Every structure is written in C-alpha cells, then in structure tokens.
Amino acid sequence: MKIRWFTVLALAVAVGLATAASPFASSSPDGLERVAGDNAFLEQGRLAKVQEDAPIPDYAFPGVDDPRLATGLAGFAGTLGVFAFGWGLAVVVRRRPQGAATA
Amino acid sequence: MHIPDGFLSTEVALACAVPAAAAVGIGLRQANHTLDERRVPLLGVTAAFVFAAQMLNFPVAGGTSGHFLGAALAAILLGPWLAGLVLSVVLVVQAFVFADGGITALGANVLNMGVIGALVVGGLMVAAQRVLPNRRGVLLAVAGAGAWLAVVAGATVTAIELAISGTVPLGTVLPAMLGVHVLIGAGEAAITVAAVSAVLSTRPDVVRAFPVPQGAMA
Numbered sequence: 001m002k003i004r005w006f007t008v009l010a011l012a013v014a015v016g017l018a019t020a021a022s023p024f025a026s027s028s029p030d031g032l033e034r035v036a037g038d039n040a041f042l043e044q045g046r047l048a049k050v051q052e053d054a055p056i057p058d059y060a061f062p063g064v065d066d067p068r069l070a071t072g073l074a075g076f077a078g079t080l081g082v083f084a085f086g087w088g089l090a091v092v093v094r095r096r097p098q099g100a101a102t103a
Numbered sequence: 104m105h106i107p108d109g110f111l112s113t114e115v116a117l118a119c120a121v122p123a124a125a126a127v128g129i130g131l132r133q134a135n136h137t138l139d140e141r142r143v144p145l146l147g148v149t150a151a152f153v154f155a156a157q158m159l160n161f162p163v164a165g166g167t168s169g170h171f172l173g174a175a176l177a178a179i180l181l182g183p184w185l186a187g188l189v190l191s192v193v194l195v196v197q198a199f200v201f202a203d204g205g206i207t208a209l210g211a212n213v214l215n216m217g218v219i220g221a222l223v224v225g226g227l228m229v230a231a232q233r234v235l236p237n238r239r240g241v242l243l244a245v246a247g248a249g250a251w252l253a254v255v256a257g258a259t260v261t262a263i264e265l266a267i268s269g270t271v272p273l274g275t276v277l278p279a280m281l282g283v284h285v286l287i288g289a290g291e292a293a294i295t296v297a298a299v300s301a302v303l304s305t306r307p308d309v310v311r312a313f314p315v316p317q318g319a320m321a
Contacts, residue, residue, distance in 0.1 A: 001305050001306055003141050003144075003306065003309070006305060006306045006309065007144045007145065007148050009305070010148045010151075010152060010302075011147075011148050011151055013152070014148070014151040014152040014154070014155040014156075015151070015155065017155045017156065017158075017159060018154070018155035018158055021159055022155075022158040022159060025158060025159045025160040025161070025168075025170075026160040026161055026162045026168035027160070027168070028160070028162060028166050028167055028168040029166075029167060029168065030104065030105075030160060030167070030168050030169060030170060030287075031104060031163075031167060031168075031169055031258065031280065031283040031284050031287050032104045032105070032106065032258075032261065032280070034166075034167040034283060035276060035279040035280055035283065036110070038279065039271050039275055039276065039279065041110065041265075041270050041271050044109045044110055044270065045107035045108070045109045045110055045205075046107065046108055046109040047107070047108070047202055048108050048205060048206035048207065050199065050206060051198070051199070051202040051206065052202075054199065054200060054201060054202035055200050056200055056201050057201065057202045058201070058202065058203075059158065059201055059203070071158075074201070075155065075158050078154055078155075078158075078196065078200065078201065079151045079154055079155045080151070081196060081200065082147075082150045082151050082153075082154040082192060082193055082196050083147045083148060083150065083151035084147070085147075085150070085192055085195075085196060086146050086147035086148075086149070086150030086151065086189060086192045087143065087144055087146065087147030087148075088147075089134075089146070089188075089192060090134055090138060090142075090143045090144075090146040090147065091143055093131050093134045093135045094134060094135060094138050094140075094143060
C-alpha cells in the first residue's frame with residue numbers, strides 16, 4: 001500500500017470513529033473524574049478564562065440540538081483539526097519544508 | 104485523566120510545565136532534524152487517531168469509564184519524543200477548543216498522558232530489542248505491556264501531583280487512581296495492540312520501534 005493511501009485510510013478510520021462511534025461512547029465519569037468525585041475535590045476544578053469561550057465546549061458542537069449529532073460533529077471537526085495542526089506543525093518545524101506537503 | 108485548572112497548586116503546575124516544555128522542545132528538535140519526509144503526514148495522522156480514540160470512553164467498573172491515552176501507540180510508531188509532541192498537539196486542541204483539561208494544568212497533562220508513557224514505552228522497547236528476539240509477536244506483547252504500564256505510570260504521577268498540591272492525601276488518591284487505572288490500562292493495551300497489529304499488516308515500515316518490519320527506515 002502506498003504511504004499516501006495508508007495516510008488517507010488511517011485518517012478515514014480516525015474520522016469515522018470520532019464521528020460515528022463517539023456518540024455511543026460511555027458518558028460515565030472517567031477514572032480521574034470519578035476519583036475526584038469520590039474524594040470531594042471535583043468542585044475545585046474550574047475553567048480558565050480562555051476556555052469560557054471555547055468553540056466546542058464539552059465535545060458538543062454548538063447550535064446542534066441532538067446530543068449524538070453534536071458529539072459526532074465535534075469528533076469530525078476535532079479529528080480533522082488535530083490532523084491539520086499536527087501535520088502543519090511537522091511541516092513548519094522540519095528542516096526542509098518544501099515538498100513535505102506532497103509526501 | 105485530564106486535570107482541569109484548580110486541582111493543582113501553582114508550584115506543582117509550574118514544576119510539571121518545565122519538564123513538559125523541555126520534552127516538547129526535544130520533540131520539536133527531533134521533528135526538525137530527523138523527521139523523514141514520509142513521516143510528516145504520519146505525525147498528523149497519529150495525532151488525529153489519538154484524538155479520535157480518546158473520545159471513545161469505554162465502561163470500566165461501576166459507573167466509571169476510561170479512555171485511550173495513546174502515548175504508547177505514538178511511541179511505537181514515531182519514537183518517544185515525537186510521541187510526546189503528538190500528545191501535546193492533542194492536549195492543546197482539547198484544552199483550547201474543547202475546554203477539556205486545564206490551561207495552567209497543560210504541562211501536567213502533557214507529562215502524565217504523554218511524555219511519561221512515551222518514555223516508559225521507549226525504554227521498554229530499547230530493553231526488549233536487546234534481550235528478546237525480533238519478531239512480530241514480541242513487538243505486540245511489548246506494545247501491550249508498555250501500554251498498560253504507561254497508563255498506570257501516568258495515573259501514579261497524577262496522584263502524586265494531586266497529593267503534593269494538597270488537594271487530596273496520597274494514601275487516599277493513589278490506591279483510588281491505581282484501582283481504576285489498572286483496568287483502564289487493559290483497555291489501552293487492547294487498543295494499542297490492535298492498532299499496531301493493523302499497521303504491521305498494512306505498512307510495517309511506518310512502525311519505528313524494533314527493526315521488526317523488513318526494510319524499515321530509522
């Protein structure tokens with residue numbers, strides 16, 4: 001398999017999982033949240049000022065009423081955004097940036 | 104395992120941010136000097152997969168869930184320092200776009216969920232390479248064990264940071280964190296082994312750990 005196809009396939013798997021499977025993920029508190037709740041320090045957690053205007057708070061795409069759709073859209077947008085950021089960062093910091101985008 | 108702001112004291116947050124920033128710096132340096140052209144998109148894809156898989160919380164014991172962290176997988180695919188960089192990319196997006204994990208706690212989160220696990224797995228890989236035969240089964244076994252260890256190590260350090268911050272006594276938080284994360288670690292191991300196995304079956308040369316894949320690049 002060509003590396004380009006491998007990249008496309010792996011990205012498709014990631015986007016597919018984030019979009020189609022994330023709405024059905026467990027909504028129970030995760031390990032740390034659970035421990036924090038059990039030991040009465042969960043309330044100490046707070047959002048930083050910049051996070052009050054976070055574009056997709058709590059993995060729910062804004063303006064979408066259906067919670068599963070909101071989560072799926074958040075996963076779709078987030079996965080592509082993380083891909084672009086990770087790729088872009090690698091392109092920028094690499095010594096020879098030209099040609100990298102065609103790999 | 105994302106620590107929000109308010110859980111850690113300023114001193115602890117700062118004490119975590121310094122080594123986290125240093126590790127990210129090493130990762131950036133490595134990306135600058137040694138990242139080969141074919142691996143450039145791979146860095147983005149690994150980050151995307153880690154982000155996606157982190158959204159898939161799976162139930163563990165009694166009303167608690169766990170999710171994939173991804174440091175072990177990233178370390179096996181890209182090496183430990185680029186893995187730390189990948190996890191930082193994921194955690195920065197999660198903190199600023201999704202309000203998941205704190206801003207002052209970002210260094211701690213990079214350390215707990217990225218750098219520590221990546222280094223644990225990186226060290227395990229080097230050790231395995233010296234004493235174990237170079238075989239697919241061995242790589243997968245090391246991947247599974249490393250993934251479990253990465254989660255348990257991250258949970259341990261998280262507990263220590265919370266205790267030093269004066270948030271909760273170590274005697275309370277350490278057994279609680281370990282109790283749930285030994286289970287979450289099993290999930291991490293299963294996902295990591297499945298993902299590494301899938302990559303070995305399609306493009307073995309993109310796996311950086313071990314010289315298992317024939318004709319693999321460094």
